[in-house]
Amino acid sequence: MPPDEVVGPGRIELRLDGRAVGVATLVVCPQDRTGVLEHVQVDDEHRGRGYGRILALAAFSRVDWATFVLRMxxxxxxxxSLAELGYQSARVDGVFRQRRFASEEEQTQILDxxxxxGMDPEGLETDGWLYAHLYISRPAGAATELATVMNAVSPGSGTSLAELADPPPIRQ
Structure with missing residues (x-):
C-alpha cells in the first residue's frame, strides 16, 4: 500500500493475494511535491502484465513536474511519454537563464x-549564457492553470507572485 504521506523515500508496493510482486521507490520534497522515481521492480513471474506501469502511475500521481529544458x-x-501517464504539459512564457558557457567552443557549438x-540566439546565448524554457507537467487539466499563473510572474512580466490578487485555482 502507498504510504499516506511521503516524506523522504516513499515505497509503493503492488500486492497480489497479500504478496508484494512489485515495488517503486520515490523521493518527494514535501514542500513543492517534486520528486524522483528512483526504482521500479516487478518480480520476474509477473512481468509483461503492465504492473510496472501501474507502479509508475502510482508514483507519478504524487508529484508535479517542473522541467527546465535548454532551448536547443x-x-x-x-x-x-508523460501524456501516456495522464499528464498534461504546458510551457511557461519567457526564457530562464541557466549558466555561463564553459568555453568559447561550447558557445560556438550551441549557437550553431x-x-x-531556426532559433534566434541574439540577446540570449550570444551574451554568454545558456537559456531554457520551463515546462510544467501535472495531471491533465492542471498544467495549463499553473502555467497561466506562472506566466504572470515569468521574467519580463513585471509582476510578482505577491501582486496576484486572485490567481486561477490549481486543481490538485
Whole structure:
C-alpha cells in the first residue's frame, strides 16, 4: 500500500493475494511535491502484465513536474511519454537563464545548433549564457492553470507572485 504521506523515500508496493510482486521507490520534497522515481521492480513471474506501469502511475500521481529544458532541445518526447501517464504539459512564457558557457567552443557549438534549428540566439546565448524554457507537467487539466499563473510572474512580466490578487485555482 502507498504510504499516506511521503516524506523522504516513499515505497509503493503492488500486492497480489497479500504478496508484494512489485515495488517503486520515490523521493518527494514535501514542500513543492517534486520528486524522483528512483526504482521500479516487478518480480520476474509477473512481468509483461503492465504492473510496472501501474507502479509508475502510482508514483507519478504524487508529484508535479517542473522541467527546465535548454532551448536547443525539444520537450515533445518527454511530454508525449508523460501524456501516456495522464499528464498534461504546458510551457511557461519567457526564457530562464541557466549558466555561463564553459568555453568559447561550447558557445560556438550551441549557437550553431540554435541557428540550424531556426532559433534566434541574439540577446540570449550570444551574451554568454545558456537559456531554457520551463515546462510544467501535472495531471491533465492542471498544467495549463499553473502555467497561466506562472506566466504572470515569468521574467519580463513585471509582476510578482505577491501582486496576484486572485490567481486561477490549481486543481490538485
Amino acid at each position: 532541445f525539444s520537450y515533445d518526447p518527454v511530454a508525449a 545548433t540554435l541557428s540550424s534549428a
